[in-house]
Amino acid sequence: MSPLVRIATRTYAPDVGAAPFRLRALARALVAAGCEVEVLTAAPRGPVPPEDPGVRTRRAPVLRDADGAVRGYLPYLSFDVPLTGRLLLGRRPDVVVHEPPPTTGLATRLAGLARRVPYVSYVPDVWSLGAVAAGAPRPVLAALRTAEATALRGAAAVLAVTAGMAEEVVRAGVPRGRVHVVGNGVDVEVFRPAPALAAEPAAPAAPGLRAVYSGTMSEWQGAEVFVRAFAELTRTDPAARLVMVGGGVDAPRLRALAARLAPGAVELPGTVPPERAARLLGEADVALASLVPGSGYDLMAPTKVAAAAACGTPVLFAGTGSGAEVVRGHDLGAVVAHDPAAVAAALRTWPRPDAARRARLRAWAEEHGSLAAAAERAAAVVLRAAGAGGA
Incomplete structure (x- = not known):
């Protein structure tokens, strides 16, 4: 039996x-x-x-x-x-x-x-x-x-x-x-690069930076840092857009904060099917992930990093811990302090990934994520x- x-x-x-x-x-x-x-x-x-x-x-x-x-x-x-x-x-x-x-x-x-x-x-x-x-x-x-x-x-x-x-x-x-x-x-068959972007190195049609945060929003992640950073970023890049998909205890507060600080620039549609999250990540210029220093969760391995890499999108990680070490150690993007000014400064000069960069990220995810x-x-x-x- x-x-x-x-x-x-x-x-x-x-x-x-x-x-x-x-x-x-x-x-x-x-x-x-x-x-x-x-x-x-x-x-x-x-x-x-x-x-x-x-x-x-x-x-x-x-x-x-x-x-x-x-x-x-x-x-x-x-x-x-x-x-x-x-x-x-x-x-x-x-x-x-x-x-x-x-x-x-x-x-x-x-x-x-x-x-x-x-x-x-x-x-x-x-x-x-x-x-x-x-x-x-x-x-x-x-x-x-x-x-x-x-x-x-x-x-x-x-x-x-x-x-x-x-x-x-x-x-x-x-x-x-x-x-x-x-x-x-993550499921690397679901989280994949957007076909058009994977094949074409040309710059995306969207005029502003496209960023995606996909995952849980709790006090441990401290995703508020991205809402406040976008409020700063849109002063110099008014076409920049951030989509934050997922749920969590912090989501209602972040939705209200976005409406007050960055109306029209930050969208929180709630939890979405994995296929939609993958499509949003694959079409983004940057994926966002964070962890509040000293939260007690520094040892976690955020799946946000693997999901972004599988979609061929580099990560901007705000904070410390295992996730930051993976991003830094494997050249999956960049790591900054968990601070709105530091995040906004990184996003202002963020290089939009070409097809070769996306392919390298995808290869890493297939092997390690x-x-x-x-x-x-x-x-x-x-x-x-x-x-x-x-x-």
Whole structure:
């Protein structure tokens, strides 16, 4: 009988974002490796998409915020409290994979103990670090640290997206031999250069600079820096345009700020399908990404960088951390301080990429930013955990 892998996650397709993309890629890689895959997730607000071959998706009602995301303490608990029972039902899996938040990890560990099933923790970020940066109250921070450490220490294996994240997991008390760096990326078949621009080195027809920010907008990203920078940039380049696609807790505030500081120059259409985001990136002169210094998320590997490179578009990164190091170390664009004046100064002299530049960026993404390749590495670890029975 084929191994059965369960994936426990509050967010999955048709949700849009790094987590659902990453987990869907993992599910597909596990099926390709000969597994049966069952995903325990939340019911979407809209239509349920067709299932991938070999993947059974079991959805349950959950609380969502105004943007439709499962985000916040009550929405998390509305998924995680019933999750323990859901994990106890049905055929006994060979292994379970869970995503954050830590409460999902606790539910997975409790059910795993009851059924003697090993589990794997997928760690795109360390939540307790973000809570420290956000100034969470001490009782909340203590509870979060305990929940996170308990979930990670009980895992048969931990999948980290960066080496820095892996070190944080080891510091949390997980034996180094259980921690595996699998990387991250995007679907390079969806995120591709715009055909016309990839073939023609001629300057774009648009008179002003075209910039795109694609992804989550939260206090950690500090995307406000780009709205304020564009308010400065349009004084000398009135035709410059910025499109910021995606959602997040900061999106409503940024929309109001853009209407006040840069009316007509900055557009925030909300979350869009990946294909539209890819088209916007591929047609842009520059992709924007940021991380607030000292936010606690410096170890993250922003998929914005890989998505932009896959579309052949150079990145202007504002801030510090792993994302900045990747952009600087692989010549994917430029890095500046997380400061509106610094961003505006860089954009004023930004060189529009020609076809050769776009091709080099695309080649880097195919080699280093493929989500499918990262999923294959993650699937290999999950299979070893299933075979070892959590030993």
